[in-house]
Amino acid sequence: MRSPVFAGVLERKYSVQFDDRGRLYLRQITESGEHMKRLVDDLRLNSLRLT
Incomplete structure (x- = not known):
């Protein structure tokens, strides 16, 4: 990134x-890099909520 x-x-x-x-x-x-960063940040947040 x-x-x-x-x-x-x-x-x-x-x-x-x-x-x-x-x-x-x-x-x-x-x-595109900024968008990718937001997507990764959202994925990390969601994974923390699921655990």
Whole structure:
């Protein structure tokens, strides 16, 4: 799950050096990583409730 964090750093530091498509890809990676983190957090919460 570090790739989305790395993509976020790239987006913040170097977004001016990417074209529109590159910025779109970085944003998609970052947003997908955030979504994945929420899913994993929810799974962990649910597993704690079931035990």
